[in-house]
Amino acid sequence: MPPRQSxxxxxxxxxxxxxxxxxxxxxxxxxxxxxxxxxVEWRQWVxxxxxxxxxxxxxxxxxxxxxxxxxxxxxxxxxxxxxxLETTNPEWxxxxxxxxxxxxxxxxxxVHFPEARGIPIIEVEDEPKNMKRLPDEMxxxxxxxxxxxxxxxxGKWRGLSLYQSEPWKFHHGGEPYDFEDVEQYSAxxxxxxxxxxxxxxxxxxxxLDPFEEDFYVPNGRAFIVELLHxxxxxxxKKYTLAEAxxxxxxISVQRVDDPVIGNALYPSGAVNPHPDAVFPSTGHxxxxxxxxxxxxxxxxxxxxxxxxxxxxxxxxxxxxxxLGVLGLPSRSSGGSGSTSISVMATPTLLESPAAVREYTAxxxxxxxxxxxxxxxxxxxxxxxxxxxxxxxxxxxxxxYPFDVNSNGVYFTLAVDKMIRTVTSLRLTDELVDWEASxxxxxxxxxxxxxxxNRSCAWEIRMHIQGHxxxxxxxxxxxxx
Numbered sequence: 001m002p003p004r005q006s007x008x009x010x011x012x013x014x015x016x017x018x019x020x021x022x023x024x025x026x027x028x029x030x031x032x033x034x035x036x037x038x039x040v041e042w043r044q045w046v047x048x049x050x051x052x053x054x055x056x057x058x059x060x061x062x063x064x065x066x067x068x069x070x071x072x073x074x075x076x077x078x079x080x081x082x083x084x085l086e087t088t089n090p091e092w093x094x095x096x097x098x099x100x101x102x103x104x105x106x107x108x109x110x111v112h113f114p115e116a117r118g119i120p121i122i123e124v125e126d127e128p129k130n131m132k133r134l135p136d137e138m139x140x141x142x143x144x145x146x147x148x149x150x151x152x153x154x155g156k157w158r159g160l161s162l163y164q165s166e167p168w169k170f171h172h173g174g175e176p177y178d179f180e181d182v183e184q185y186s187a188x189x190x191x192x193x194x195x196x197x198x199x200x201x202x203x204x205x206x207x208l209d210p211f212e213e214d215f216y217v218p219n220g221r222a223f224i225v226e227l228l229h230x231x232x233x234x235x236x237k238k239y240t241l242a243e244a245x246x247x248x249x250x251i252s253v254q255r256v257d258d259p260v261i262g263n264a265l266y267p268s269g270a271v272n273p274h275p276d277a278v279f280p281s282t283g284h285x286x287x288x289x290x291x292x293x294x295x296x297x298x299x300x301x302x303x304x305x306x307x308x309x310x311x312x313x314x315x316x317x318x319x320x321x322x323l324g325v326l327g328l329p330s331r332s333s334g335g336s337g338s339t340s341i342s343v344m345a346t347p348t349l350l351e352s353p354a355a356v357r358e359y360t361a362x363x364x365x366x367x368x369x370x371x372x373x374x375x376x377x378x379x380x381x382x383x384x385x386x387x388x389x390x391x392x393x394x395x396x397x398x399x400y401p402f403d404v405n406s407n408g409v410y411f412t413l414a415v416d417k418m419i420r421t422v423t424s425l426r427l428t429d430e431l432v433d434w435e436a437s438x439x440x441x442x443x444x445x446x447x448x449x450x451x452x453n454r455s456c457a458w459e460i461r462m463h464i465q466g467h468x469x470x471x472x473x474x475x476x477x478x479x480x
Contacts, residue, residue: 008128008144014196015126016211021070021241022249023142026127027103028210029095031113032120032153035086038093039223041119042084045112046225048285050332051080055228058275062222066213069222073098075238081226088218089207092122100244114151116287123149124203124210126196129164132251140251146194148202150174160202162194170194179205228278284340291316296350300343303361307423309369310341317344326352329364341368348438355430362419380414380421385476393467394460402455412456413464417472420465427462435459 005013012019019025031038039059046057062072066085073083077100085094097103105123113119129144143164150158158174168190176182180202187193200211209215229236239259247255293316301314310331320328326349333339343364349357367377382390387410394400402409419425435458454460464471
């Protein structure tokens, strides 16, 4: 009698190649273009993407069976390499990544191809849950999940997602297709809302059969597009398929955190040391959808540049508006070691008075400096004695305990103090009055980074500014 299979093993048997090439095949992207056109389009996207390798972008054509072509992605985890495969539906090309975990197709498949180029895409993900908690070591396995994202010719978006949040949760958005059984999505149990068979049914109606081996490489053709680091990338670990699966997809094997050095087959970094063609990097050229705020974004970007020692870019985000967020900064490092800062700004911020935009620009940028990298504000972060004084001042204003995480309050005050130390900017009544004129968020709305939040609001920050000598003085803090 054969051993009893777990739910994860039963699902894996239904996936591509029985799941033997997971995690690579856990998430598969599809581009509605023939293979040769898709390879050119993908390479051009990489040339203008945030990934900027020293050695350029290599493109190599290969032939073989599906398993042989998947082997061209090895080693996993080191560098970045994409495999583009033809399918039996000549309109669609499949793409997979040399990932050791979860492939990140967000920029190409959800931004570049559908929005910038008008090319339909589909992203399919199905990962068995096999998480196993162990008494004396870290848990093994993956949490599992299932998702489908679609952007069609008309710009129509459709998404379905089943994810493990202890318990499982199901979500779907966009307009359903006629062939979907929408009543199923109201099933009492989340797992019954979006089973594997439903994912297969929708994909087949869209012309795809992502979990069948014979759907791929009918003529044995594929392309590898890869970043060429010339062996200079630091910190990149090289995993064999077995090492990448250990402790995750194969939970009977102990996790491999330090793979065998170099995996002797791949000493130099790129699996294809002599690509058929090497194309230069062109610098990051993000696609920006035209909006009514384009001029205001450029003006705000100029304000950001006045305070930045790094290259900086501003962009519009209407989604942040729903969370009550004015602006959100992020710092990133490219493949060549370059560092840049991006700031997402909301229409509310872009339409605010100049003093608000200027102070916010300083707040967004001065968290980082060239000399101290990502921890510039730490020189101003209050110590325990100073925190006690800050809490007392808040109590006097009836604002303690804080209504947000205390670290967020101290961080905000530290950056405010830094701005006043290194610039001529000050918090003023103009900022406070503008904040008071804004509509209050509805009860229950998220308020992270929200200027209207009373713990981090400009009014209380201006009050703290008036008590600077009481907080930041040599009696409490001897730092220079």
